[in-house]
Amino acid sequence: MLESLSKLFRNTLFRLSLLGAVLFVVSLFASLGYVYYATVASELRAVDKTIQAEVDEIQNIYQTVGLPDVQRLIVLRSFAFEGRYLLETPNWFVGNLGSTAMEQDGYVPFTLIDGVPGKPFVSKHLTYAIQGEDDVDDLQDRRIRALSGFLIGPKGETVAGLIVGRDVEEIMRTADRVRTAIITSSLIALFLGLLSSLFVSQRFTRRIDAFNRLATDVRAGQLDRRAPRNYSEDELDLLAEHLNAMLDHIDRLMKAMRYAGDSIAHDLRSPLTRLRTRLESTATEMKDDKSATALWLAAEDADQLLKTFDSVLRIARLEAGEQREMLQEIDPKIILDDIAELYEPACEDVGLGFLAQIDEGLLILADRGLLSQAVSNLVENAIKYTPKGGAVKLELSRNMDNRVVISISDDGPGIPAMDRERVKERFVRLDKSRTAPGSGLGLAMVDAIATLHEAEFVLGDGMASEHGPGLSVKIIFPRRRHLRPAIKE
Amino acid sequence: MRILVVEDDEVAADYVRKGLMEAGHVVDLAPDGDLGLEMARAADYDALILDRMLPKLDGLELLESIRDDGDTTPVLILSALGEVDQKVEGLRAGGDDYLAKPYAFTELLARVEAIGRRSDPTAAVTKLKVGDLEMDLLARTVKRADQNILLQPREFRLLECLMRNAGQVVTRTMLLEKVWDYHFDPQTNVIDVHVSRLRGKIDKEFESPMLHTVRGAGYRLQV
Incomplete structure (x- = not known):
C-alpha cells in the first residue's frame, strides 16, 4: 500500500497533474474568497459604519443635552427592531442588552462571549455573541456587531458604559453558509483534481509503460518488437513513430552486419576447404615427421576455422527460422x-x-x-x-x-x-x-x-x-x- | 574404384581428383550437369561424387535422371548447403550419402570408399568377420579368437560400423552419423572416448591390435 503510494508519487505525470489540481484549488479558493469579501464582508462594513455613526451621534447628544436625554434616547431606540443598546452606570442601566451585573425584568440578560465591555469607543468593532434566555427564541444565540466603550464627560472622565450594536445574525448565518460553501467546494475541487490526476497519469503511464516494455524486449534481443501506435499524431504517437523508425534502422544495421558476417563465412569456406586439403595431402606425402606434424596441426587449425564458419552459417539459418x-x-x-x-x-x-x-x-x-x-x-x-x-x-x-x-x-x-x-x-x-x-x-x-x-x-x-x-x-x-x-x- | 566427379569448381575438382587418384582410384571429371549425366550414362562407375549446385543441370535432377534409368551407382552428394533438411532432400532423391562443404578430403575419401563398397552384394549379411574378430548380427554376439566379448548396445553398433568398413578409414563424423545419428560435430573428443573403450574390449587382451587411429582422419579396423 505504502509502496504503491510512493510509486504513484514517483510518477512524473501524476505529480504534475496533482500540482495543477492544487494550483486550481488555490485559485478557486482565492476567487471565492473575493466573492465572500465583496458580499458578506461589505455588508458587515456597512453595519459598522451605521454603528459608528450612531455612537458619534450619542456622544454628541450627551455633550449637548446631557445624560438623561441619552438615557431616554436609548430606551426609545431599544424598541427598534435591529438596534441593540446598553447604557450602564454604577447605579442603573437601560437598553435591550441585559447586563450580567444588573439583571432586571424586561431586559435581555446577556453574556458577552467575545469581547470586553468598557473599552473606549475607539476600539474596533467586535462581533459579540449573546447567550439569551431559553424562552426568548429569537434572541437565543444571536450574534451582534457592536462597539463598546464609555461616554466621556467634559473633563475626560467616564460617565457611563455604552454598547451600541446591531443584530447581525442573518448576515453571519449567510457568511457561515458562504464560508462552508467555499471550503466544501474547494475540497470537492481538490478531490476531483486528485481523481483526474490519477486518471490522466494512469492513462499516460499505460502508454509510457508500453515504451518501457518495448525497450526491455529490445534489450533482450527482440529486435522485431515495435511500439504500439494509435495514429492520433499526438506527441506520444510521434515518439512511437520515431522509436519504431529508430528500431527499424537498428534492425537493418544488425541484419547488414550479420549478412556481412555470413557472407564472409560463406565466401571463405571454399578457399579454406582447399587450404585444408592442400595441407592434408602435403602432410601425408611428407617423409619428415616433424614437418608432417606441423602440417597436421595447421590442418587442424583450418578445421577449427571451418567449424566456426559452419556454426555461423548454421546459426544464421536457424535465426531465419526456416526449419x-x-x-x-x-x-x-x-x-x-x-x-x-x-x-x-x-x-x-x-x-x-x-x-x-x-x-x-x-x-x-x-x-x-x-x-x-x-x-x-x-x-x-x-x-x-x-x-x-x-x-x-x-x-x-x-x-x-x-x-x-x-x-x-x-x-x-x-x-x-x-x-x-x-x-x-x-x-x-x-x-x-x-x-x-x-x-x-x-x-x-x-x-x-x-x-x-x-x-x-x-x-x-x-x-x-x-x-x-x-x-x-x-x-x-x-x-x-x-x-x-x-x-x- | 572408378569414380565420376561432377563439380563445377575447377580447383576443388582438381584437388578431389588428385586426392582420389593418390588413394588408388580412377577419376573422371565433369564440369557441369549435362556432361555429368552423359558420362554417368555412358560408362559404368563404382561411385559418383555429385555437387548439388551445378551449371546447366542441377545435381539433384541429375541424380533423379540416373535413378529413373535404373542406375543404382552409389552417389555421394556434395553441397555448400550443409543443413540437415538439405541432406534429407538429397537422400530422398536417391543419394547414398551426403557431405556438406566445407569438408576434409579424408572425410570425402572415407565416405566414397564406404558407399563404393556398399554396392557389393552384402546386403543380407548376418555375420561379419574381420581377421579373428567375428560378429553375429542376429544373436548380437562378438567373439575374438573364439573368446566371447561383452559389448554395450552402442559399442556393438560402433564395432559393426567399423567392421562393415573394415580396412577403410571411418571418420569421427561418419561414426557420429551412423552410430548416434547425429549430424553435428561436437567440439570435444567424445567419439574418441567411446572408441578407446571399445578398443579396451576388443584389443587389450590380444597381441595384435586391430582398431587403429588414422591421424587427421579417423579410425580403421584392420588385421
Whole structure:
C-alpha cells in the first residue's frame, strides 16, 4: 500500500497533474474568497459604519443635552427592531442588552462571549455573541456587531458604559453558509483534481509503460518488437513513430552486419576447404615427421576455422527460422538418454561426476538433431568449465507451470548474472574463458535453437561449490497448445 | 574404384581428383550437369561424387535422371548447403550419402570408399568377420579368437560400423552419423572416448591390435 503510494508519487505525470489540481484549488479558493469579501464582508462594513455613526451621534447628544436625554434616547431606540443598546452606570442601566451585573425584568440578560465591555469607543468593532434566555427564541444565540466603550464627560472622565450594536445574525448565518460553501467546494475541487490526476497519469503511464516494455524486449534481443501506435499524431504517437523508425534502422544495421558476417563465412569456406586439403595431402606425402606434424596441426587449425564458419552459417539459418516445419512431437527422454550415454564416459575420463535424472512420459515439439546439438553444446560447455572432481547434471522434468524443462547444471565457477544475457550473443566469450578452446558460438547456437523451438533459454546459478556458484542452463519449452502443429507430409 | 566427379569448381575438382587418384582410384571429371549425366550414362562407375549446385543441370535432377534409368551407382552428394533438411532432400532423391562443404578430403575419401563398397552384394549379411574378430548380427554376439566379448548396445553398433568398413578409414563424423545419428560435430573428443573403450574390449587382451587411429582422419579396423 505504502509502496504503491510512493510509486504513484514517483510518477512524473501524476505529480504534475496533482500540482495543477492544487494550483486550481488555490485559485478557486482565492476567487471565492473575493466573492465572500465583496458580499458578506461589505455588508458587515456597512453595519459598522451605521454603528459608528450612531455612537458619534450619542456622544454628541450627551455633550449637548446631557445624560438623561441619552438615557431616554436609548430606551426609545431599544424598541427598534435591529438596534441593540446598553447604557450602564454604577447605579442603573437601560437598553435591550441585559447586563450580567444588573439583571432586571424586561431586559435581555446577556453574556458577552467575545469581547470586553468598557473599552473606549475607539476600539474596533467586535462581533459579540449573546447567550439569551431559553424562552426568548429569537434572541437565543444571536450574534451582534457592536462597539463598546464609555461616554466621556467634559473633563475626560467616564460617565457611563455604552454598547451600541446591531443584530447581525442573518448576515453571519449567510457568511457561515458562504464560508462552508467555499471550503466544501474547494475540497470537492481538490478531490476531483486528485481523481483526474490519477486518471490522466494512469492513462499516460499505460502508454509510457508500453515504451518501457518495448525497450526491455529490445534489450533482450527482440529486435522485431515495435511500439504500439494509435495514429492520433499526438506527441506520444510521434515518439512511437520515431522509436519504431529508430528500431527499424537498428534492425537493418544488425541484419547488414550479420549478412556481412555470413557472407564472409560463406565466401571463405571454399578457399579454406582447399587450404585444408592442400595441407592434408602435403602432410601425408611428407617423409619428415616433424614437418608432417606441423602440417597436421595447421590442418587442424583450418578445421577449427571451418567449424566456426559452419556454426555461423548454421546459426544464421536457424535465426531465419526456416526449419520450424521440421519440428515433430517427440519424447525428449529419447534425445537426452542418447546424450547422456554419449557424454557419460567423456565425463568419467576427465574426472567429473555425471548425473542424469530424466523423467518419462513427456512430450514436446522438437527436432531431434537440433535439440541434440543444443544439449550437446551445453554438456560440452559444462565439461569444459567444470574443474576436475566436479559434477555435471542433466535433468529432464516438468516444472510448476507444467512446462517441459531440460536443465544442465554444473558446480564450476558459473557466469555472473550481469553477463548471462551477453554470453548468448555470437562470438561473446568471457575473459575467463578466452584461454579455453572454443569459438564463442556454442551458446549463440543454443539460443537460436531454443528460439526456433519457441523455448526459453535461461542461465542461472547451478550447484554451488568452492569453485563458485556453478552454472545452470535451462531450456524451457512452451506448453504444447502454444505451439504450431508440425506440418506432416 | 572408378569414380565420376561432377563439380563445377575447377580447383576443388582438381584437388578431389588428385586426392582420389593418390588413394588408388580412377577419376573422371565433369564440369557441369549435362556432361555429368552423359558420362554417368555412358560408362559404368563404382561411385559418383555429385555437387548439388551445378551449371546447366542441377545435381539433384541429375541424380533423379540416373535413378529413373535404373542406375543404382552409389552417389555421394556434395553441397555448400550443409543443413540437415538439405541432406534429407538429397537422400530422398536417391543419394547414398551426403557431405556438406566445407569438408576434409579424408572425410570425402572415407565416405566414397564406404558407399563404393556398399554396392557389393552384402546386403543380407548376418555375420561379419574381420581377421579373428567375428560378429553375429542376429544373436548380437562378438567373439575374438573364439573368446566371447561383452559389448554395450552402442559399442556393438560402433564395432559393426567399423567392421562393415573394415580396412577403410571411418571418420569421427561418419561414426557420429551412423552410430548416434547425429549430424553435428561436437567440439570435444567424445567419439574418441567411446572408441578407446571399445578398443579396451576388443584389443587389450590380444597381441595384435586391430582398431587403429588414422591421424587427421579417423579410425580403421584392420588385421
